[in-house]
Amino acid sequence: MIDFFAQQCALFSKGVDGAVKSKNYYLATLNIGQAFNASVMQGLIGWRCGLMSPVESFKKAVRQLSEGVRTIESFSENNCSKDLPIEKAVVISFLVDLPLPTLRINDLRSDRLLDAVLGNGLCRDWDESAWNTGLAQLKQNKRATLAVKTYTAYNHLRKNEGEDLNELIEHAESFFQNRAKDAFFSGGDETDGGGPDNDITIDYRLAAIMKKIGYNGGSAHRWQWS
Incomplete structure (x- = not known):
């Protein structure tokens, strides 16, 4: 599977080159996004299955995307974040x-x-208003009950207001396991661990929060690399 996603990454990276030459914004973003996901999947599988450190795959994914954004911004005024x-x-x-x-x-x-x-709040200011807006929007999706519970658990863990850390983490871990049979996550990106991808991926959001709060317990989702 790791080799497969490495091949996918190489394929989509070539697609980026062609799209950039023709200044095709939508084709470029499609290929950049898919190349990013393929690199992330390599890291997640290696991590979950104990085959390799995810560090290099994750770094490659971030650098690919960052370079892609800079390239696109050189010929397009569209908001890449969208x-x-x-x-x-x-x-x-x-x-x-x-x-x-x-x-x-x-x-x-x-x-x-x-x-x-969540991402900005790891190293920058936390935007409580935007968080509440996003959560309210997510609640409007009838299939997103598990997702709402998951993000709520993330926020409780992030704030860590005297609650039992181990209990909060166990809840978050159980919500991740439940993605295997959840329609919302099964219809999302492979990197989110929905459907059959649940057994070969890790909750990297939970990992980031545990790193942020300095948790050193025995969770399989805990980041173990410096």
């Missing part, structure tokens, strides 16, 4: 200690807005 998973790259960049990509949240909503607030 069409690329920059909010996910921000969370992953925190894990591997890379500079956080610039993210404009104006055009994001629902779970994407929540990811953006």
Whole structure:
């Protein structure tokens, strides 16, 4: 599977080159996003299955996306934040200690807005108003009950207001396991661990929060690399 996603990354990277030459914004963002996801999947699978450190794959993913954004901005005035998973790259960049990509949240909503607030809040100011807006939007989706519970658990863990950390983390871990049979996550990106991808991926958002609060317990989702 790792080899497969490495091939996918190479394929989509070639697609980026062709799209940039023709200044095709939408084709470029499509290929950049897919190349990013393929690199992230390599890291997640290697991590979950104990095959390799995810660090280099994650760093490659963030750098690919950051370089892609700069390239697109050289020929287009469109807001890349709307069409690329920059909010996910921000969370992953925190894990591997890379500079956080610039993210404009104006055009994001629902779970994407929540990811953006979470990512920015790891190293920048927490935007409580935007978080509440994103959560309210997510609640409007009848299939997103598990997602609402998940993001609520993230926020409780992030704030850590005297609650039992181990209990909060156990809740978050159980919500991740439940993605295997959840329609909302099964219809999302592979990197989110929905459907059959649940057994081969890790909750990298939970990992980032645990790193932020300095948790050193025994969770399988805990980041273990400096």
